[in-house]
Amino acid sequence: MRDVAIIGAGLCKFGERWNSGLKELMAEAGIMALEDAHISSHDVEMLYGGTMASGRFSGQEHVAALMADQLGFKNIPAVRIENACASGGSALRQGYISVASGIHDIVVVGGVEKMTDVTSSEATTALGGAGDQEWELFQGITFPGLYALMARRHMHDYGTTEEMLAAVAVKNHENATKNRFAQFRKSITIDEVLRSKKVADPLKLLDCSPISDGAAAVVLAPLDIAKKYNDTPIKVMASTQATDTLRLAERDSLTEVKATRIAAQKAYEHAKVSAKDIDVVEVHDCFTIAEIMAMEDLGFYPKGKAGKAVLEGETALNSKISVNTSGGLKGCGHPVGATGVKQAVEVVWQLRGDAKERQVDGAEVGMTHNVGGSGSTAVVHIYKRAD
C-alpha cells in the first residue's frame, strides 16, 4: 500500500444557506479544493461523496454522481458514502483506501448536506435514521434523548456537571468567532448555556449542534507525487474505522463509545504516535457530552476526567491540547455529511500554518474524529505535515 497525502482542501460557509442547494454548496467547496491543489477537474480520477439523508432533506439520492456532474469530473467513477453523521469521515477513509491501493491517483472526497429545506421536526426525524428505527426511533426517542441518556450516566458515574458540558459549547463558540466559515461567530457564556431551553434533560439548546447547510472537500494523491501539486502536502498517517451496535441499549457501557476507542487504538498503532503527540484535534461534538466522552475515548484524558479539563481551559486554543479549533460541530455548524470532511480541512489548515487567528502554535500532528449515530460508527484519522 502507498502513502497518501491531502493536496487540496476547500470549504463553503456553513449556516442557513437559503439561496444554495446541494449543487451550489458542493461547487463552492469543491472548486476551492481543486484550486488549492492546483489541478483542474480533468485531473480527478475518482470521487467519494459523503452525505447522510439527502433523500429526505432534498429528495435527492445518487449524490456523488450529481457532485461529479456539477464539478465537471467527466465520466469518472463516483460513489456516495452514507454512514449517518460519520458519512464524511467514512468517505475520506474510502478515498484513502482507493489511493493507497494504487487503483487511483487523484481522488476527491466531498461531503455535503442541505438540511434547512425541511421543517425542524422533519430534520429531527431524518436524523433519527442514524439510530435503529424499529427499536429506538419508533419508540419515540430522538438523538438529543439518546445523548442525554449518556450524559446523565456520565454525570452519575463521574460527577460530570452541567457547567462542564456548557464549557464545551462556550469554548467551541469562542473558536468559531475566529473562523469565517463558521455558522455561529458569536461568543456565549456558561450562564447562557445553562439558561437555554431544555431539549432533553440535562442537554439544553446550547448543548446541541445546529441544523446546517454546508459542504467540504479534500483532494488526495499518493504522497510520492504530492509535492508536484502542493508545497505543503499533509500526510494521512492513519485512517481507521470501527462500529458498535446500532442500539444504545445494547452497548457494554453508556459512558464510553467503544467504536471510538477501537478506531483510535488502531490509528495510534498505524501512525506510531500516542495521544500525547497530537497537537490539534477535531472531535465529534454533536452534543457537548459527546466531546467530553471523545476526549476520554481517544485517550487524551482518563474516563471521567475530561469534563473538568474543559472547564479549566485545558482544551482551549493554544492550551494543553487545542480541541475543535474550527468551532466544532457546535460552533462551526453540523451539515452532517460534510462534517467529517470539514474536520480534515481544518486540520490541514492547522498543520500548514494557515489557520490565521485560530492557528495552533507549532502544530505538527493532527487528528480528526467523526461519529455516526449514538456511537455506532467512529472514524479516526491522524495527519502530519509531509516535509
Place this chain on the structure above:
Amino acid sequence: MRDVAIIGAGLCKFGERWNSGLKELMAEAGIMALEDAHISSHDVEMLYGGTMASGRFSGQEHVAALMADQLGFKNIPAVRIENACASGGSALRQGYISVASGIHDIVVVGGVEKMTDVTSSEATTALGGAGDQEWELFQGITFPGLYALMARRHMHDYGTTEEMLAAVAVKNHENATKNRFAQFRKSITIDEVLRSKKVADPLKLLDCSPISDGAAAVVLAPLDIAKKYNDTPIKVMASTQATDTLRLAERDSLTEVKATRIAAQKAYEHAKVSAKDIDVVEVHDCFTIAEIMAMEDLGFYPKGKAGKAVLEGETALNSKISVNTSGGLKGCGHPVGATGVKQAVEVVWQLRGDAKERQVDGAEVGMTHNVGGSGSTAVVHIYKRAD
C-alpha cells in the same frame, strides 16, 4: 494490487416480503453467504452495504452499521454505498478495492432494499431521487418516462419495435421460472406484454421491473488464500465504473449509455478478454429497452441490432449468449440496492456450475452490468472460475 476472488454467495427470496424488514432480509442473504464461504461472522474484517433509498422506504439510514450489527460482525468498519440502482455494484467495486489494496482480507459486500412498506406513488418518488431532482423530477417526469424517451428514440433511429422490447420481458420471465429466488416464476407471452397497461408509451407494465424486497451478499478474499475457504473461488478479473451527466437531457446520445460503454471498455482491457469471450451476463434490465441498449453498449451487438437478436432468441438460455439467466431485474425482481450484488451471486453460481436447471453449459467467463439512474452510473465486473 492483489487479485480478488468471491468465496461465498447468498441470496434471499425476492418479492413482496411482508413479514421481513431490512434486518431479516439481510440476515437471510448474509448467513447464506457466510456458510457458503465456510467462515463465521468473526472472520469478517469489513462490510460494504449497498442500499439506495432506505431512508425514504424504511426511515433507516446508517444501514451498513445495522447490517454489521445484525450479522454479528463485531466492531468492524462498515460503510453504506449509495449510487441509486447501482448501489450494489458500486459496493462490490469498493469491496474489491479494499481487498485488492491489502488493507482487508475477508470482506462482505451486501445489498438490500425493502421497498414494499410504502405506497407505489411514494416508491416512484423515492426512486426518482436517482435522477436530477431540480431539473427532472420536479418537472414531473419519473423513471419510466425517462426510459420511454430512450426507447422512443431507439425505435426512431434503429427501427426497434415494441415486439423486440416485449421479447426481453418474455425471455427474462422464462429464466425466472427456473430460479427459486425469483419474484415472478411465471412465463408470459409477447402478446401479454403488448396488451399490458401503458405506463409511459411505448413502455407498458410488463416492460418494467417491479417494486421488490430482497437482499444479496458475497464474500471476498485475496485470490491466493481463496481456496482455503472454498473449492471453487471465482476470480474478479475486472471491476470498473463510470459516470455520465445526471440529467438525461445533457447526454450526447439518448440511445447509448456512455457510462456503460466506458466501464465495459475498461473492464475488457483489465480482464484481457473481449465481448465474444463472455458466456453469461447479467445486465441491468430495469426496463426492457435498458437490456437492449446494454447489449449494444457492452459490445455484444452493434448499435441498433440487439432488439432483433433478442426477438430471434439469440440471448435466451444456452443460445448464442445467455443474458439474465437469473430472470434479470424484470423476472427475478429489483430490490434496488440488492440488484448489483444479486447479479454477482448469479454469475458465481453459473461459473461454479451450480445454477441447476438454468445452468449455462460450459460457462467459463461471466459479466455483470449494474446501472444507476437513467445511465448516470454504470458498474461492470468480469469473472472467471479460478481453477
